[in-house]
Amino acid sequence: MQLILACAIGVLTGSGIWLLLRPRTFQVTCGLSLLAYGVNLFIFGVGRPIVGAPPVLPQGGFDDTLAYADPVPQALVLTAIVISFATTALFLVVLLAARSATGTDHVDGKERHR
């Protein structure tokens, strides 16, 4: 599972960065979303994920810490997802505004002529 998780983070982040550096605004949006997914998985990953373990403690406290997942990264990921979702939506609005104001979807607002 570790390998799959690590590969997923790597692929998402790598493609995200590549798209972020592209000249079209829509590609940049997709890049930002992919980067956000990669980062969210990364936060999840640093909490040492365990399969099939609940993040909620039983009444009376726990005796074996390894039987429970760390709830903090999950809470952080939840917050991060909400924030990146909202900012991506905002970015989309600005993207549309930029498209209608400048007539092009280039990030600089004008095409580069060669």
Add this chain to the structure above:
Amino acid sequence: MIEAAEIKPEHLLIAPLLIPFAAGVLMLFYDDRRRWLKFGMGLASVLALGVVSWQLIGRADEDAMLRVYLLGNWPVPMGIVLVLDRLSAMMVMLTAVLALPALIYAAAGWQGKGQHFHTLFQFLLFGMNGAFLTGDLFNLFVFFEVMLAASYGLVLHGSGPVRIRAGLHYIAINLTASLLFLIGVALIYGVTGTLNMAQIAHLSRDLGTGQRPLFHAGAAMLGLAFLIKAAIWPLGFWLPRTYDAAASPVAAVMTLMSKVGVYAVLRIALLCFAPGAGESAGFGGAVLMMAGTATMVYGALGVMASERLARHAGHIVLISSGTIIAVTGFTVLGGGARMLAGALFYMIGSTVAASALYLLAEMVERQEPVDEIDESGEPQPAPPDMVRGLEWGPMGLGAVEDSDEPATALPGSIVTVGALFAAIAAVLAGLPPFAGFLGKFTMVSGMFAAASNLGTIPPMVWVFVLVLLASGFAVLVSLLRFGINRFWVETENRPRVLVLEIVPVALLLTGIVLMTFQAEDVTRMTLEAADGLIEGRYAATVMAVHPVDPGATPQMDNGDVAP
């Protein structure tokens, strides 16, 4: 059971967050056309913030105590804390001081050029105050996001292609920076298992050899994110452009926003890597020092190459941020408290002056007919590429005498504006009578005093001092050149200036003059703030706080803990 009697003096600490938040939310219930009502609410909120921050700064300064506020009364490493020390109290104060003039200036016209200006403005204040007061790394991220989300809206306030283009870049860059921030937070959480900044500082003292590199990597990622927000070279090319495109009251408040990044670097670096921090001491110091100095060089070159006043202001903001980051680097490497105190003093003075310069910039360069000020005007009065072209100076449009102007136009407006400009230029360049000079002087003398203890003065100190003086000179030369070209020409293009626009600039300048007169008090305060930062009082105090026992006597004073 919660009783009304439970509102204790300690709760004042959360007021800088609640006031703008409540005001911003309340404004949403009113139609956007009732902007004077919203302005009134905003004004009340900002004035209340001023009073609260004055109280807080008094408490922080009172008796070397640190105020800690436990949200929900959770014990320290578990819950979220707000922490007030002298530095954060100063920054909260600075927020209120910059917000008031910007708000008044916005009332002169900008508030009517788009929707929800006042709400976004209040949320921006909310985010900044939160970032200054929080003692929790993840909450720092959340408050950064609140602040940035509001600023995205404010940068686009007034619309127009120039703003949209600059805003698009600004948003993309800051979203990326936020993701770097998250990676840093995650790494640090992975190593230390906590998000409380004080506990991180504690735990970082004795990390295993396998964990320390990871911790450093996390801190470096965080630093990268903060340095992007502080616009440090080579991460800060977005700043002059974005602030130039933004409406001037927005740019005036956003001068402080770049200082939020500087504040975060200062806080984290001195918590985890101060000279007494064990094995990690000095981490990143060299990078901060070099990057800060490079930013100053870049800013100085940029300010000389600028044609328009808002661009000058943008590069001056870069110089100011770079100076403080460089000094932070020196401090991490063991530069001593006096130098840092000078830098804090300089930061207050230069931020206020840069903010005033942004407000002034729009008035000085006003070439359009007066319709621009009218509330009924289109959001974007003239094709920006023509207004923002290189062609400024005596050949501008003659002022159109309108009879239905909203307020009285000052006679001799050019004299007033020119005098204010000269005073602000003197502050920014660091000329003797004003705060800029005092800050720089303390900084340099503290630096040499610390260096003389070593026996030899390291070459980097010489480089920094030379760059500091040269950048001040560059600011002076370029602002003088601008002033001569703008004010000492025979021109029919007198800027039409409203009283409502002059007052905020005069207010900011009065603040600087007051600060200069009270320099002794302010210096003492910054010195104690710097001492506290270097000695690491913060971490020890926060960790020692215990939650209030609900059954105990109401006199239990959990908020005040002696260091």
